[in-house]
Amino acid sequence: MLRIAVPNKGSLAETASDMLQEAGYVGRRDPKDLHVIDPQNEVEFFYLRPKDIATYVGSGALDVGITGRDLLLDARMPGAREIESLGFGGSTFRFAGPPGRFSTVGDLEGQRVATAYPGLVDAFLDEHGVAVDLVPLDGAVESAVRLGVADAVADVVSTGTTLKQAGLEIFGPVLLESEAVLIAAPTEADGTDTLLRRLRGVMVARRYVLIDYDLPAHLVDEAVKVAPGIESPTISPLRDPEWVAVRVMSPRKGVNQVMDALYKIGARAILVTAIHNARL
Numbered sequence: 001m002l003r004i005a006v007p008n009k010g011s012l013a014e015t016a017s018d019m020l021q022e023a024g025y026v027g028r029r030d031p032k033d034l035h036v037i038d039p040q041n042e043v044e045f046f047y048l049r050p051k052d053i054a055t056y057v058g059s060g061a062l063d064v065g066i067t068g069r070d071l072l073l074d075a076r077m078p079g080a081r082e083i084e085s086l087g088f089g090g091s092t093f094r095f096a097g098p099p100g101r102f103s104t105v106g107d108l109e110g111q112r113v114a115t116a117y118p119g120l121v122d123a124f125l126d127e128h129g130v131a132v133d134l135v136p137l138d139g140a141v142e143s144a145v146r147l148g149v150a151d152a153v154a155d156v157v158s159t160g161t162t163l164k165q166a167g168l169e170i171f172g173p174v175l176l177e178s179e180a181v182l183i184a185a186p187t188e189a190d191g192t193d194t195l196l197r198r199l200r201g202v203m204v205a206r207r208y209v210l211i212d213y214d215l216p217a218h219l220v221d222e223a224v225k226v227a228p229g230i231e232s233p234t235i236s237p238l239r240d241p242e243w244v245a246v247r248v249m250s251p252r253k254g255v256n257q258v259m260d261a262l263y264k265i266g267a268r269a270i271l272v273t274a275i276h277n278a279r280l
């Protein structure tokens with residue numbers, strides 16, 4: 001049995017569980033379930049705090065897990081390695097302080113910096129040769145400046161709304177671009193490959209659609225430039241010898257622009273369908 005760590009709550013939990021279900025695995029019946037066995041797929045799921053997942057996987061207690069890249073780095077578990085980015089849970093990790101107070105990372109020298117990711121921030125500041133007084137907090141770190149326990153914060157930024165509401169401004173370098181990742185233990189366990197292939201299939205299904213259209217045969221080269229597909233479009237004959245049918249995978253994002261362009265070239269009966277699953 002492959003032992004898989006899955007976020008039990010927080011920003012990554014819902015999409016992680018959705019992806020695993022789309023990949024054909026059994027999900028939690030109750031949101032309070034901590035452990036689910038899926039005998040048919042020979043896997044076992046452990047629902048854990050995303051912050052702890054790198055610790056379980058890095059120590060070899062579990063084989064693989066889904067967590068954030070920022071959480072993986074913060075855990076400082078050399079055994080846990082990122083094997084795939086999963087295309088959701090994106091965020092950036094930034095410094096922020098009162099407007100105008102700081103402009104470079106060097107300005108933080110000797111200052112108090114609040115964060116819920118002390119491992120990540122400490123490693124970054126070490127690399128930049130800046131010594132600060134780290135104030136480890138559990139969350140809502142944006143309030144630390146207003147409440148006087150820190151001079152600046154280092155935190156996850158998604159839309160930036162939380163920082164703005166706390167009257168703070170981003171400054172200095174991007175510490176990290178993060179997203180959800182699949183991590184693995186030092187020794188690769190049997191079944192890791194299958195899980196990875198299934199998750200890649202789900203990502204393809206989420207990112208791509210199928211476009212079918214009919215087109216005068218002499219316009220194929222022009223149309224294929226607009227929607228080249230992943231490998232190569234499938235071209236099938238139609239009863240009318242002057243026309244062909246084309247089937248191609250295309251990114252879901254921007255598909256309407258692609259349809260407009262194909263129509264302009266001369267394509268007709270343009271149909272877009274969802275992909276439910278894939279193995280490329």
Ligand SMILES: Nc1ncnc2c1ncn2[C@@H]1O[C@H](COP(=O)(O)OP(=O)(O)OP(=O)(O)O)[C@@H](O)[C@H]1O
Nearest residue numbers: 009010011012050068069089090091139156158178
């Ligand atoms: N808007 C967001 N807020 C927090 N984390 C986010 C956001 N968007 C993506 N993430 C990612 O989610 C992971 C953090 O998840 P975690 O469950 O620890 O925190 P959370 O979503 O803030 O939940 P909690 O309420 O328990 O603090 C990190 O990898 C982080 O980069």
Ligand SMILES: O=P(O)(O)OC[C@H]1O[C@H](OP(=O)(O)OP(=O)(O)O)[C@H](O)[C@@H]1O
Nearest residue numbers: 139140141156157158159160161162163
């Ligand atoms: O840039 P934004 O879109 O505003 O999102 C980022 C904020 O959201 C998260 O906080 P959360 O609400 O999870 O509370 P927490 O700090 O207690 O984890 C994160 O820690 C940031 O504070």
Ligand SMILES: [Mg+2]
Nearest residue numbers: 010011139140
């Ligand atoms: Mg949070």
